[in-house]
Amino acid sequence: MIAVIFTSTRSSADEDGYRAMAERMDALAREQDGFLSIVSVRDPATREGISVSYWRDEASALAWKQVAEHLQAQELGRELWYVEYATTVAEVTRTYRHPPAR
């Protein structure tokens, strides 16, 4: 399983456009082959956000990066929506949960 960790700081530009894109990308990611889950948090006060998506394998994580509509969103992200961001790709080795039975 692959984890894609996306850490970003939102600019103050285009709040409505950003929200619409974020919802659309969440929905689109869920439709992709190999998608497992996604969790996203942003603090409105600091404008910092972390989003972690989980994928079956490297190939499905890479394929998602190249989906045309996602590429357009990435370009608008660089130009408009984010002051800065980082994407880290990592291979999951283990997970602990509490409570355990979920």
Place this chain on the structure above:
Amino acid sequence: MIAVIFTSTRSSADEDGYRAMAERMDALAREQDGFLSIVSVRDPATREGISVSYWRDEASALAWKQVAEHLQAQELGRELWYVEYATTVAEVTRTYRHPPAR
């Protein structure tokens, strides 16, 4: 490099105690051998948080989990501060940044 992804939902209990612990654990993590960086975001509205810490290797990530004061915090987390949480350990394969020169 190892990423430790900690995803949690805060209970409504003990706001001051939780904040003090969170600050202390952030400071204590930074003192550990093999610590590289940490980024944490919580949305006060949903009470969901994601914290990602990066470690030189598996051994330093495991050692941090076993630090006595951190073990106490983990126990209070289970009993009091968190409705639920998950910890995922992953081996970093690559990182992209924008803007690139940072």
